[in-house]
Amino acid sequence: MVTMDARAISATVDVGAGMREILDRQRAAFLAEGPPPVAVRRDRIDRLSALVLDNAGAIVDAVAADFGTRPRTATLFTEILGMISVIEHTRSHVRQWMRTTPLLRAARLVGFRAEVEPTPLGVVGIIGPWNFPVNLVVLPATAAFAAGNRVMIKMSEITAHTAELMASLASRYFDDTELAVVTGGVDVGAAFASLPFDHLFFTGSPEVGARVAQAAAANLVPVTLELGGKNPVVVSRDADLTRSATRIAQGRMINGGQVCVCPDYVLVTEERQDEFVGIVRATWRTMFPTIVTNDDYCSSVNRANFERVVGLIEDARAAGATVESVAPPGESLPDPVSRKIAPTIVRDVDDAMRIANEEIFGPVLVVRPYRTLREAIARINDRPAPLVAYWFGPDNDEFREFVRSTRSGGVARNDFAAQMIPSAAPFGGVGRSGMGAYHGKAGFDAFSHYRSVVGTDLPFTITGRAAPPFTAPIKATTALGLRMAHRRTRRRLRRSRRRPPSATE
Structure with missing residues (x-):
């Protein structure tokens, strides 16, 4: 040894x-x-x-x-x-x-x-x-x-x-x-x-x-x-549910769900949750009539990642979640040989489950209900800032509240990875989802x-006045500059207190 x-x-x-x-x-x-x-x-x-x-x-x-x-x-x-x-x-x-x-x-x-x-x-x-x-x-x-x-x-x-x-x-x-x-x-x-x-x-x-x-x-x-991170999706009450659910289902399956900007969990209003799940299920069945022998269905990259995703699903099931595997009839999935996991919908998730806290990075979508936008925002903000926050619905006051009240690397509305479409748009995370940006x-x-490059050909020094000895004129101009700066700051504060706060304050 x-x-x-x-x-x-x-x-x-x-x-x-x-x-x-x-x-x-x-x-x-x-x-x-x-x-x-x-x-x-x-x-x-x-x-x-x-x-x-x-x-x-x-x-x-x-x-x-x-x-x-x-x-x-x-x-x-x-x-x-x-x-x-x-x-x-x-x-x-x-x-x-x-x-x-x-x-x-x-x-x-x-x-x-x-x-x-x-x-x-x-x-x-x-x-x-x-x-x-x-x-x-x-x-x-x-x-x-x-x-x-x-x-x-x-x-x-x-x-x-x-x-x-x-x-x-x-x-x-x-x-x-x-x-x-x-x-x-x-x-x-x-x-x-x-x-x-x-x-x-x-x-x-x-x-x-x-x-x-x-x-x-x-x-x-x-x-x-x-x-990475757990990227949230909020489906608003005003969203086109068929279009939203279809796009979310498609986005989750890109690269077998092994994408840092994939939707991780979806927040849908209570009254529309069953309909949303039904559309996701139907979309996946149409996309994948077969899986095990389907060359268009991406495998988990290796055995370790396959077992990790399967473990998240089984942990949720054992803890009381409702797990639905959208596997084609007659196919036994997950399959350890091909390392393929069927598209999976997980509901009735609570915050103690691993799947509620760990990035899934696989073909699994968690669906949770919400009643008010404030509740949805609070649930997102209870977790570390994600790489992207998704909104499906119109660009209205609720969407702007969602943008203003959440923290994420980027925001995408009505499409998978829309924040990456403009070539000039910075791409990066914030907090636990990253540091810095590129693109x-x-x-x-x-x-x-x-780098600052500064030079002077002046016949006198500007910053040399900070060196002793300090003559009476230097002391006087220093004191005058201080008083002027102080007065200016106090005037600004008095003006700001007189006017009502703006919408952005």
């Missing part, structure tokens, strides 16, 4: 040393080159796009090998086509985002110049997840390249075929001082998170995200955490440092 421990420690050290060597080469190249011009940034983005598009067929095959069953069209849409608009938006705006912003323009006339320039951080580390193993490393890498950085990627060990493919492709399209892809297990991931990057980007679960942030903190590395300019900003 002692010998095995020593070997494990030695292997971890060797892995860490190898990755540190790549990091050091990337940093040296970055410092030698300096902030790259727009042409270089766009070239790197183009080569990254080409890596994916040239090898789309191989990527589809690798992802299918990792999942067991994953629809080819779904992979093409979610892993490749779905990110092209964000990449193109980023590429087309790089020059604009790189511009220096001048401050105090008028002061230039007297010899005082101030500006803010976005500068690259250096080397960015990206740790990818298994549910969308290509998309969710390529998009942050695109943003990092746009900001002028070098990139190291740690692929998920759960999707090992895809990881090995991406590592082999990276060396064909990039020098490893620009982009390097690392593969390996948990030990490699831990060593990767402990490297002294200039920024670390992680997509995955809140539990692992906390450990990644802790490892990064040892080197004071700033982190962006794209995590569009938010990604450029995440991987940039906005």
